[in-house]
Amino acid sequence: MQITAKSLAGFAIVVFILVVSPYLTDESNLFVLMDVLIAILFATSYNLVLGGAGLLSFGHAAYFGLGAYTVALLQAHLGLPMLVGIALSPIVAGVFALLVALLTVRLSGMYFAMLTLAFAQLIYTVIAEWYSFTGGDNGIPITVPDYFFVTAHYFYLTLGIVVGGVLLLWLIGNSPFGAALHAIRENPQRASFVGLNVKLYQVAAFTISGALSGVAGALSGSLHQMAFPSMLYWTESAQPVLMALAGGIHAFFGPAVGAAIFTVLNFFVASYAGYPLLVFGVVVLVLVMALPEGVVGTFRRWLIRRRDAGSRAAPASRDARP
Amino acid sequence: MTIDILIQLLSGVSRGMILFVVASGLTLIFGVLRIPNFCHGSLYMLSAFATYSITTVFGGSNLGFLASLIVAPLVVMAFGAAIEFFLLRRISNREHLYQLIVTFAITLIVADGIKLIWGGSYRSVSYPPMLEGSLSVLGRPFPQYYVLVIAAGIVIAALLALIIERTRFGRVLSAAVIDPEMVGALGVNVPRLYTTVFALGAWLAGFGGALAAPIGSISLGIDNSIIIESFAVVIIGGSGSIVGAFAAALIIGIVQALGIMVAPRLAIGFIFIALCAVLLLRPQGLLGRRV
Amino acid sequence: MIAPVLEFDAVSKAFGGFRAVADMSVSLGKGEILAIIGPNGAGKSTLLNLGSGALAPTSGDVRHDGNSIAGQAAHRLVHRGIARSFQITSIFPGMDVAENVRIALMARRGYCRQFLWPAHRLLNDEIEALLAQVRMAEARNRLAGELAAGDRKRLEFAIALAGSPSVILLDEPTAGMSADERALVVEVLKELNERLGLSILFTEHDIDMVFALAQRIVVMHQGELIAEGTPQQVRADPRVREVYLGKGHRAEM
Numbered sequence: 001m002q003i004t005a006k007s008l009a010g011f012a013i014v015v016f017i018l019v020v021s022p023y024l025t026d027e028s029n030l031f032v033l034m035d036v037l038i039a040i041l042f043a044t045s046y047n048l049v050l051g052g053a054g055l056l057s058f059g060h061a062a063y064f065g066l067g068a069y070t071v072a073l074l075q076a077h078l079g080l081p082m083l084v085g086i087a088l089s090p091i092v093a094g095v096f097a098l099l100v101a102l103l104t105v106r107l108s109g110m111y112f113a114m115l116t117l118a119f120a121q122l123i124y125t126v127i128a129e130w131y132s133f134t135g136g137d138n139g140i141p142i143t144v145p146d147y148f149f150v151t152a153h154y155f156y157l158t159l160g161i162v163v164g165g166v167l168l169l170w171l172i173g174n175s176p177f178g179a180a181l182h183a184i185r186e187n188p189q190r191a192s193f194v195g196l197n198v199k200l201y202q203v204a205a206f207t208i209s210g211a212l213s214g215v216a217g218a219l220s221g222s223l224h225q226m227a228f229p230s231m232l233y234w235t236e237s238a239q240p241v242l243m244a245l246a247g248g249i250h251a252f253f254g255p256a257v258g259a260a261i262f263t264v265l266n267f268f269v270a271s272y273a274g275y276p277l278l279v280f281g282v283v284v285l286v287l288v289m290a291l292p293e294g295v296v297g298t299f300r301r302w303l304i305r306r307r308d309a310g311s312r313a314a315p316a317s318r319d320a321r322p
Numbered sequence: 323m324t325i326d327i328l329i330q331l332l333s334g335v336s337r338g339m340i341l342f343v344v345a346s347g348l349t350l351i352f353g354v355l356r357i358p359n360f361c362h363g364s365l366y367m368l369s370a371f372a373t374y375s376i377t378t379v380f381g382g383s384n385l386g387f388l389a390s391l392i393v394a395p396l397v398v399m400a401f402g403a404a405i406e407f408f409l410l411r412r413i414s415n416r417e418h419l420y421q422l423i424v425t426f427a428i429t430l431i432v433a434d435g436i437k438l439i440w441g442g443s444y445r446s447v448s449y450p451p452m453l454e455g456s457l458s459v460l461g462r463p464f465p466q467y468y469v470l471v472i473a474a475g476i477v478i479a480a481l482l483a484l485i486i487e488r489t490r491f492g493r494v495l496s497a498a499v500i501d502p503e504m505v506g507a508l509g510v511n512v513p514r515l516y517t518t519v520f521a522l523g524a525w526l527a528g529f530g531g532a533l534a535a536p537i538g539s540i541s542l543g544i545d546n547s548i549i550i551e552s553f554a555v556v557i558i559g560g561s562g563s564i565v566g567a568f569a570a571a572l573i574i575g576i577v578q579a580l581g582i583m584v585a586p587r588l589a590i591g592f593i594f595i596a597l598c599a600v601l602l603l604r605p606q607g608l609l610g611r612r613v
Numbered sequence: 614m615i616a617p618v619l620e621f622d623a624v625s626k627a628f629g630g631f632r633a634v635a636d637m638s639v640s641l642g643k644g645e646i647l648a649i650i651g652p653n654g655a656g657k658s659t660l661l662n663l664g665s666g667a668l669a670p671t672s673g674d675v676r677h678d679g680n681s682i683a684g685q686a687a688h689r690l691v692h693r694g695i696a697r698s699f700q701i702t703s704i705f706p707g708m709d710v711a712e713n714v715r716i717a718l719m720a721r722r723g724y725c726r727q728f729l730w731p732a733h734r735l736l737n738d739e740i741e742a743l744l745a746q747v748r749m750a751e752a753r754n755r756l757a758g759e760l761a762a763g764d765r766k767r768l769e770f771a772i773a774l775a776g777s778p779s780v781i782l783l784d785e786p787t788a789g790m791s792a793d794e795r796a797l798v799v800e801v802l803k804e805l806n807e808r809l810g811l812s813i814l815f816t817e818h819d820i821d822m823v824f825a826l827a828q829r830i831v832v833m834h835q836g837e838l839i840a841e842g843t844p845q846q847v848r849a850d851p852r853v854r855e856v857y858l859g860k861g862h863r864a865e866m
């Protein structure tokens with residue numbers, strides 16, 4: 001996950017294309033693009049826990065949904081504007097993520113997955129049933145200020161926040177903290193015997209991940225002008241897991257690529273196929289069975305193999321791994 | 323009032339029994355294969371829809387009911403065995419995460435598959451003619467069918483206990499719950515054990531689905547609610563523990579039935595509070611072994 | 614009597630009804646090299662686990678520089694200057710050799726709370742020096758998981774040394790190595806002991822290695838201490854011959 005000149009250039013090109021895209025395409029495509037951007041932030045934040053710390057969370061929809069509800073509830077009860085809600089969403093989602101993480105990190109593997117799922121369902125249940133505060137099943141509308149009612153304006157807001165969030169995650173991944181997470185994922189025993197407080201780092205990663213998932217949720221709620229309970233339902237928690245796995249959890253941009261693939265696929269399948277879940281399920285099945293390292297992981301391996309075939313005598317270097 | 327509570331308690335027990343039948347399959351699969359089988363709810367839903375078709379063919383007769391109780395779970399069992407054999411087994415050397423995702427993908431496929439075959443509308447199955455009536459419990463009516471459900475739950479529990487206590491398969495199964503690697507070292511054919519356990523688990527999900535079909539309506543979405551309750555049973559009861567699953571399913575059934583009287587909207591919330599409490603205090607579940 | 618750096622004071626560790634370590638009192642002096650020997654299941658590894666924070670004693674106390682450390686978490690003990698290696702070499706197989714050492718250095722110095730600085734160029738000189746100490750400088754960029762057993766073990770020493778420890782606990786440091794690799798390990802450990810004054814507590818099955826390296830030997834049997842002394846004294850002890858050295862090692866004595 002090192003910052004190389006090549007990956008930085010690639011990132012800059014993608015961002016540039018996104019910046020000019022309001023001039024290149026129509027509104028409906030911009031809406032899909034915003035959904036893609038939000039999914040990219042969600043999946044990349046999620047992967048700080050799965051690919052970063054090696055913990056399988058199956059409850060991230062809760063933090064995503066809490067982000068949207070932060071915007072909606074602050075507006076409905078305190079009359080605070082959308083931007084304030086978006087700014088506070090990482091704090092609210094992060095606090096909940098912190099509480100859940102403190103209670104769950106003592107378990108590992110599938111038990112951790114089930115416990116995060118259980119807590120997420122608890123949060124979902126409270127939101128879905130507390131009619132007087134959250135509006136229950138009906139959800140709460142979010143009013144978007146006039147300025148952001150212009151699609152291109154909201155697009156730039158989304159783009160700015162998503163690029164900022166992804167850059168932040170990138171820096172975290174490459175920092176000493178990111179290296180500590182990597183160490184913990186590889187060998188928790190050795191990690192604690194070099195002086196790392198394993199649980200503390202896991203809690204920190206989970207909290208950051210939950211907070212940024214909350215930002216993604218706040219953007220999504222504001223885009224669709226609604227916060228509704230099904231954003232937090234357990235089946236939604238599968239989304240970032242699937243995106244991260246499809247793209248590749250050990251490549252920084254893997255989850256982003258997975259998010260783009262799934263969001264676009266979802267859009268086309270929902271619009272043109274009668275049975276979207278069937279198509280989606282089969283795609284997931286094929287990806288998981290055939291490409292265990294994800295699209296990006298597999299592509300990278302292919303590149304390395306091609307390069308190695310070119311220079312047969314090349315010694316095993318640090319690049320020669322997934 | 324007390325009689326109302328008693329009746330509510332009894333229907334809670336019957337509800338708990340269906341949950342037990344389904345969740346016992348889930349707990350065996352989780353205990354032995356160590357995968358949270360997300361498609362367990364789909365197997366249940368598939369069986370309920372199959373029951374609808376079978377009873378419709380027989381015109382709602384007693385025979386149709388019996389046929390559905392036998393055929394639907396067997397169909398689901400074959401489907402479950404196929405999932406294990408053709409998909410999960412192929413990726414058993416990878417992290418369990420991938421198997422979990424496969425079972426999740428199957429929930430999507432089954433949900434739309436059912437929509438494709440049966441359409442999206444609600445279906446209902448009537449009680450079999452022989453169990454249409456009600457018993458009188460302290461002067462209040464109590465559906466005869468619920469009595470059958472309770473009896474069936476107890477019979478399944480007894481049979482499972484018998485299999486685990488008295489057969490070689492049962493002993494291997496118990497050993498695998500504790501330490502799957504040890505079982506391999508003892509010369510047991512582990513892949514075959516996994517397929518068998520998954521098939522048995524699927525049969526139990528199917529039997530639960532067939533049993534539940536005449537109660538309430540059959541619709542898309544029943545998979546999502548039963549799977550969450552079943553996970554709760556597995557966690558509270560302890561992974562791989564049949565006795566634990568029985569106790570936990572009863573508790574959940576009763577808490578829900580009584581919770582509906584007190585605060586209808588929060589009934590499911592009580593379960594999650596109980597569940598989170600159990601996980602925090604005794605992560606291995608009430609009767610499970612330490613993980 | 615040299616000042617003790619690590620003391621086990623009447624420690625016991627029971628697993629259920631089984632007492633793996635029973636009422637052991639041992640102390641490691643500053644700058645001393647102490648070997649713990651004994652047959653399989655004697656409780657040697659359990660003792661190291663008690664000294665490094667992997668386990669908490671059932672009773673008794675463990676002290677480092679006079680302060681009780683019983684029951685403290687492993688990561689805290691690293692920051693007190695206690696490092697260890699494991700019987701099954703414990704490294705980060707998916708990182709390269711330099712990264713393995715770098716994470717250990719960063720963890721010990723508290724850099725890992727840093728979120729935003731890139732890590733990959735930090736501490737290169739220290740990494741170089743540590744790898745040179747264990748004769749691994751040329752393997753710097755190799756993937757740790759692809760190293761041979763002896764190299765992995767020396768990398769583990771480098772990781773342990775990155776914590777600039779005053780005490781290092783080694784669980785069978787030469788298990789599965791060739792004679793040449795063993796000689797290299799003995800050389801490296803002796804040098805560390807002489808140059809840095811590092812106190813070393815190690816367990817070992819290979820008796821030649823024990824006599825080549827240890828200044829003092831403690832013999833354990835069924836969780837208890839049965840003999841203690843210089844290599845010559847232990848060699849001569851009749852009980853030691855009976856329970857341990859008697860089996861297949863008589864010829865070497």
